[in-house]
Amino acid sequence: MVNNNKETLKRFLGGIPLTAELYWLVRQRDNPIHSRFSLKALHEALPSMVEEVKKIRPQSQVQKKKVFIFAALHYWIEQAAITGLGLAADNHDVTLGFYPYFDWFTDSTKFDIRRQNIYAQKVLEQASSVMDVVSFITYRAPYTPLPKALQDAVNQVTVFDTQYTLQIEDVDPNWPTYQFRLKRNQEAAQSLLAYLRATKPDVVIVPNGTVQEFGIVYRVARFLKIPVTTYEFSDQREAFWIAQNAEIMRQDTSEMWSAQADSKLSNEQLSRIKSLFESRQQAKVNENFTRQWQSLPSQGAETVREQLKLDNRPVVLLATNVLGDSLTLGRQVFSKTMADWVSRTILYFIGRPDIQLVIRIHPGEILTREYSMVDVVRQTLPELPEYIHVIQPEEKVNTYDLV
Known part of the structure; x- marks a missing residue:
């Protein structure tokens, strides 16, 4: 009851100008806010990093560029700030733009968002001598009309966001999650379109480039024909993926293959x-x-045959992917959805008792919150014949043994 009253009060105060700012002056000052939105590590490290940038900067011989780096969510703000400092050390004209959100799926009160905004600005102003900072809670352009191409892009990113958040494939635009993400994406598109048109950076740098505000920034930059670099961290320590004028989550390696075509x-x-x-x-x-991509070492083909009671009939392996992973969004090629592909495959093999179908549900589904490919199998065929086998995400079966 106390928490409900507190949230109600914050929602009321959030509609009154300067309440969050006055609260900050009276209660917070230089203290961190009690929220999941924390920049503590960055706050502590920034002064010394800025001093290092100032020492290095005069020695740089790199051709100066006007660089805009974008981040939303506190952990990406920390990472983007450090990237910005590195570029500032090379004497580039760097601006860090941000949204002070602690996650992408919670409709926080305006009061909390404004408090987080003040806190982030106070932390980042320590770097003001070497790079500019702009908050898109402060810089807003709600009356900027969106061209149809960008409105379509906003709608597409919102579908991706809903799939990513709920880990499903079919999306209803009336769902609260869709409506919430549409509101945030629409606002981001309008603000970023106005800002990038006015400032005309030489290059835009943004994480991911597919989902959430990151996907919006990428699409606005491409619409304005501004060169854009996207990046994302991989499953390797001290490594990340990077793409130019492309969404890194598409993993398009065609140019790399072309460049190395004649290499042995x-x-x-x-x-x-x-x-x-x-x-x-x-x-x-x-x-x-x-990461370990298998739950146990290879046991050998005969072991898995015995475990699954496979006989001498041919075996077809269907290995599913993880729903909602941003690497898989928008990848439909020959079917409407992955669920549709799995369901139609099962329906085909119902009439093929001469072949054994093994459906390996991705082990990564152990971490999923809602819908599973197991549900798709059950809905398609509640009782499986003896020649169709389903391996659950948590089962101790090595996929390489199936291969």
């Missing part, structure tokens, strides 16, 4: 590939990779 694979490269394959097969980590 060296013995060292082949050895690394073999080591990587072996580590995946044996449930080990390799080099600087951080």
